[in-house]
Amino acid sequence: MSINGLLNDKQEKEFLENGVVVIKNFFDVEGEIRPIQKAIYQIIGLVMQRHSVSIRRDPFEGDNFDSGYLELIAINRDFGGEVYDLIKQIPSFLRLIASTRSEELFCHLRKTDVPGIGAASYGIRIDNPHEEKFRSQWHQEFLFQPQSLDGIVFWTPLLPITAEMGPVIVCSKSHKDGLRVYSKPKAYANKIGAYKIGMNDEDAVVAGYNKIAPLTSPGDLILMDFLTIHQSGFNTSLRSRWSCQSRFFNYKEETGMRIGWKASVTAGTDVEKIFPEHFTE
Numbered sequence: 386m387s388i389n390g391l392l393n394d395k396q397e398k399e400f401l402e403n404g405v406v407v408i409k410n411f412f413d414v415e416g417e418i419r420p421i422q423k424a425i426y427q428i429i430g431l432v433m434q435r436h437s438v439s440i441r442r443d444p445f446e447g448d449n450f451d452s453g454y455l456e457l458i459a460i461n462r463d464f465g466g467e468v469y470d471l472i473k474q475i476p477s478f479l480r481l482i483a484s485t486r487s488e489e490l491f492c493h494l495r496k497t498d499v500p501g502i503g504a505a506s507y508g509i510r511i512d513n514p515h516e517e518k519f520r521s522q523w524h525q526e527f528l529f530q531p532q533s534l535d536g537i538v539f540w541t542p543l544l545p546i547t548a549e550m551g552p553v554i555v556c557s558k559s560h561k562d563g564l565r566v567y568s569k570p571k572a573y574a575n576k577i578g579a580y581k582i583g584m585n586d587e588d589a590v591v592a593g594y595n596k597i598a599p600l601t602s603p604g605d606l607i608l609m610d611f612l613t614i615h616q617s618g619f620n621t622s623l624r625s626r627w628s629c630q631s632r633f634f635n636y637k638e639e640t641g642m643r644i645g646w647k648a649s650v651t652a653g654t655d656v657e658k659i660f661p662e663h664f665t666e
Contacts, residue, residue, distance in 0.1 A: 391490045400494065404560030404613035407599045411606035412481065412541060418603045420477035421629070422450035422543060425509075428471050429454050432464055448544050448603070451625060458513065465511065473508040482507050482631035487539055491633040494608075495535050499636040503532040505652035507631040509543070512551065512620050518576060520617045523587045525559075526632060527611040528567060529579055529650045531659060533634035533641030536611035543627040545602045550626040551618025553607065556594035560612040565590060568665050579650040585665055590614070 392400075392408055400406035412418055426445045433440055433453065438460055442453040458465035472478070481487075483502060491500050512520065526538050546552045566585040573581050584590055591614060598618060599607060609615060611634075620626050634641060647654045657664050 391486060391493070397494065400608055400610075403557045404610040405555045405557065405597065405615075406608050407601060408606045408608065410604045411486075412484075412604045414604045417477070417481050417484070418541075418543065419447060421475055421481065421509075422447055422603075424475040424477060425468075425472050425543075425627075426450040426452065428475075429457065429468055432467050432471070433457060436461070436464060438464070450543070451627060454511075454625060455513070465513070469509070469511055478509060478629065481541075481629060482539065487631075487633070490608075491537055491539075494537065495633075495635045497535070497635040497637055501532060501634050501636050501646070503530050503536075503632050503634055503646075504648035506530050506532070506649050508629075510617075510626070510628050510630060512617055512626040512628075514620050514622055514625065516620070519580065520619070521580070522573065523556075523584045523591055523614055523616045524582075525565060525584075525612050525614055526609065527564060528582070528656055528660070528663070530611065530632050530634075531641075531644060531647040531649075531654060531656060532632070533636065533638040533646065534564075534611060535635035535638035535641070537633050538607075538609040538611070538613075539629075539631045539633065540607040540609065541605060541629050542601050542603060543629060544624075546600050546626065546628075547622060548598075548600065549620075549622035550624065551620040551622075552598040552600055553628075554596055554598045554616050554618050555609060556591055556596055556614040559591075559594050559614040560610040562612075564612060564660070564663055565614070566663055566665055582650075582656075584614070 440453040440456045568585045570583045
């Protein structure tokens, strides 16, 4: 086992070869995941209280942390946006993404002693059933998180992910082919912000790779290289898909240093100006 049992040699080789690996039971469910779930449950209740909304909720038992959420956004979708903004400020979530074990894992894989977590590069995604507007289409993380080419996405679910919920879909080995060309296609014109940007000729690009869609449970961790092509799955279930994301990067990497370790697109970084050679009409 390498680096104190955080991952074994086979997993490390798989990550380097495929640009993605799943580490089962990386986080402690009771000690690290459960406090996040409880805080989300409480925040949903407080948003209901703030807006004088009365919805019957089951008592908190762990994986039912989102009790009442779908009923809440059915009353007013903006209430969901409020929950989304609040939950990324949960202390137990911030401790999870900046955990010592995660930092050690990143430093080992990237052979660095100067790691960073990108500004505005972390949060808790809520992918609601049959909601396309905010679904993340095929992309590489680096274009939207231009801190460093030498970066890794840390993705972990807050509830058991089923096939119907739309697990993240990953193009295996795609990180080996470099940063792709992007555009703002008409197909994404109705989306907002960074979701308007798409990979140019994406269907042809992704057709060349084998795809995996891991089914994971709370405590599991998916690692993805910043150049690995992936997208959010289509949620056709009756429940929202909740997951935590953070992005570590290596300050010492040459490209990140040259461009000044930029913040994410959602923080206002104009990647079309930074990488004009990777955009087309």
